[in-house]
Amino acid sequence: MRHLTGGIASIAALSFAVAIAFSLPASAQSNPALPSYKSTLPPQQQQSLASPTQNSPSVPNDPGYQLGNGDQLRITVFGQPDLTNTYQVDGQGMLQFPLVGRIHAGGMTAGQLQQEIVHKLSPDYIRNPSVSVEVMNYRPFYVLGEVNKAGAYPYVSGMTVNQAVAFAGGFTYRAKDDNFEIDRNENGQHTTFKASGDTPVRPGDVITIPERFF
Numbered sequence: 001m002r003h004l005t006g007g008i009a010s011i012a013a014l015s016f017a018v019a020i021a022f023s024l025p026a027s028a029q030s031n032p033a034l035p036s037y038k039s040t041l042p043p044q045q046q047q048s049l050a051s052p053t054q055n056s057p058s059v060p061n062d063p064g065y066q067l068g069n070g071d072q073l074r075i076t077v078f079g080q081p082d083l084t085n086t087y088q089v090d091g092q093g094m095l096q097f098p099l100v101g102r103i104h105a106g107g108m109t110a111g112q113l114q115q116e117i118v119h120k121l122s123p124d125y126i127r128n129p130s131v132s133v134e135v136m137n138y139r140p141f142y143v144l145g146e147v148n149k150a151g152a153y154p155y156v157s158g159m160t161v162n163q164a165v166a167f168a169g170g171f172t173y174r175a176k177d178d179n180f181e182i183d184r185n186e187n188g189q190h191t192t193f194k195a196s197g198d199t200p201v202r203p204g205d206v207i208t209i210p211e212r213f214f
Helices: 002-029 044-047 110-123 161-167
Strands: 072-079 083-087 092-095 102-103 131-137 139-143 152-153 179-188 189-195 207-208
Touching: 002 161, 044 207, 072 179, 092 110, 102 110, 131 179, 161 207
Parallel strands: 139 207
Antiparallel strands: 072 083, 072 131, 092 102, 139 152, 179 189, 179 207
């Protein structure tokens, strides 16, 4: 009888040890000492870096987008690999293209430039040329005034003024953060207008963040 009692006690002790062993991984998973990532950006910048508003216009899908200084284009002349390449519109709105020389691309849409290249190539250089023009990279936008890193930044489709400010390092403590100004060139016309944080940004825009008066 004594041997039986001792055997039962040994089995109970072993079961208890096994239960403890299996419970350890679960405890380790919930250990609050394990490292975790936490963003160090201010809440305002975290919100600004969120995905673009769904209602924001998407410039790459806009057939009326006018080319300008800094736009990079992929021009394909089908059947002519020597002419197919990436080209850039320069500071004077000009584009250097083989055979035909300089073309004034500034202010044209991609479709208009496509027709202009066809016109210049035919019939002296290529009979019935087939050409396509695609914008690969849009010209940068600029953020000036009361931001931490004023300068030029690559355009991102669908972005707003708040997101542009986030690219520029956020507002300074002197910034007036609810009333902005945008300089824009459209249809050959220069316009300046007031903007809010939700105003869509276009390639080439110059965004100025004013100083607030204490």
